[in-house]
Amino acid sequence: MKANGKPKMRLAPILFLLASVVSACHPPYPTGADDELKPSPGGRLTARFFGVSTILLDDGNTAIITDGFFSRPGIGRLLFGEIAPDPDRIGWALQRGDVTKLSAVLTVHSHYDHAMDAPDVAHRWQAVVIGSPSTANIALGEGFPASCIRLIEHDRQEFTIGSFGVTAFRSLHSTGVPGGAAAEGTIDAPLRPPAGRTDYKEGGTFSFLIDNRRFRIIVHASTNYIPGMYAGVEADVVFLGIATLGKKSEAFASAYWREVVQTTKAKLVVPIHWDDFTIALDDRPLRPAPYPLEDFPRAMAMLRALAGKDVALRFMPLYAPVDIEAAAGLPPRARHNPLPAPSSCP
Numbered sequence: 001m002k003a004n005g006k007p008k009m010r011l012a013p014i015l016f017l018l019a020s021v022v023s024a025c026h027p028p029y030p031t032g033a034d035d036e037l038k039p040s041p042g043g044r045l046t047a048r049f050f051g052v053s054t055i056l057l058d059d060g061n062t063a064i065i066t067d068g069f070f071s072r073p074g075i076g077r078l079l080f081g082e083i084a085p086d087p088d089r090i091g092w093a094l095q096r097g098d099v100t101k102l103s104a105v106l107t108v109h110s111h112y113d114h115a116m117d118a119p120d121v122a123h124r125w126q127a128v129v130i131g132s133p134s135t136a137n138i139a140l141g142e143g144f145p146a147s148c149i150r151l152i153e154h155d156r157q158e159f160t161i162g163s164f165g166v167t168a169f170r171s172l173h174s175t176g177v178p179g180g181a182a183a184e185g186t187i188d189a190p191l192r193p194p195a196g197r198t199d200y201k202e203g204g205t206f207s208f209l210i211d212n213r214r215f216r217i218i219v220h221a222s223t224n225y226i227p228g229m230y231a232g233v234e235a236d237v238v239f240l241g242i243a244t245l246g247k248k249s250e251a252f253a254s255a256y257w258r259e260v261v262q263t264t265k266a267k268l269v270v271p272i273h274w275d276d277f278t279i280a281l282d283d284r285p286l287r288p289a290p291y292p293l294e295d296f297p298r299a300m301a302m303l304r305a306l307a308g309k310d311v312a313l314r315f316m317p318l319y320a321p322v323d324i325e326a327a328a329g330l331p332p333r334a335r336h337n338p339l340p341a342p343s344s345c346p
């Protein structure tokens with residue numbers, strides 16, 4: 001593995017550069033009206049999507065977010081410079097998504113496109129950061145208080161955040177990411193930004209089962225799995241990471257689908273981690289990560305075949321609230337808890 005890791009690492013910058021050129025002239029993915037969930041602000045439990053695997057869930061009482069990644073540094077900085085949270089971009093996106101409260105940031109792993117902004121986002125509302133010891137070192141390096149970090153220390157560890165129950169599942173990171181080997185491992189000391197892209201080491205990968213009044217959402221951000229990881233677990237919705245899926249075999253895609261979607265009996269699957277996150281967020285649609293880094297059309301073709309008629313496969317709109325219970329086919333429920341949850345980390 002190490003032997004062919006070296007040429008891949010040298011190839012990675014060239015691939016990234018090529019891809020960014022392709023991406024600049026690449027059209028957004030043509031989602032039809034049937035492919036995208038409709039904004040629906042009145043729901044009891046709303047979800048909002050901000051690209052990669054950043055999803056905000058809000059039931060009126062409590063709001064939580066996965067990753068909270070908004071800085072999206074450009075290709076030049078990623079390859080030849082250093083990166084750091086961008087407070088202006090973070091602030092813009094939070095405002096664009098009408099985020100007014102937050103109790104927790106759940107990080108799926110410690111790569112920069114998941115954990116780099118988490119402390120900045122959490123700090124704005126005295127929210128807690130939940131993640132691995134590596135994510136804790138990102139937070140400490142950014143001056144985030146240790147008392148507001150909740151460590152994930154074992155599989156199926158449970159957290160209660162206001163009206164949400166969260167269970168963290170151990171999983172595996174996707175394979176086949178160009179330059180990925182350089183960002184394996186753990187972050188063993190506080191990481192002070194600016195830092196190199198590969199200083200944000202993976203630190204173990206998790207997915208989350210999020211339960212809100214028995215409506216169950218799985219956020220499974222990285223395109224891989226541990227066989228049997230969801231044994232005995234059921235969910236209404238899966239936010240399914242599909243980065244690198246288009247370059248994988250059909251056998252892998254079916255096994256992935258079986259382990260994460262069929263086992264949990266989810267009836268709605270929302271693809272995530274499909275966009276080119278070297279492009280800043282604005283009011284234009286997201287663009288898929290381009291070939292040769294990804295083969296997005298092939299990934300979608302495989303997913304459509306796997307979903308068939310039994311499972312709805314839908315994209316989230318950007319920033320807009322979606323009544324995620326109605327999207328999963330449940331009858332509308334009224335908002336229950338009008339009072340905001342107290343700050344979880346005073």
Ligand SMILES: [Zn+2]
Binds near residue numbers: 109173202
């Ligand atoms: Zn990653």
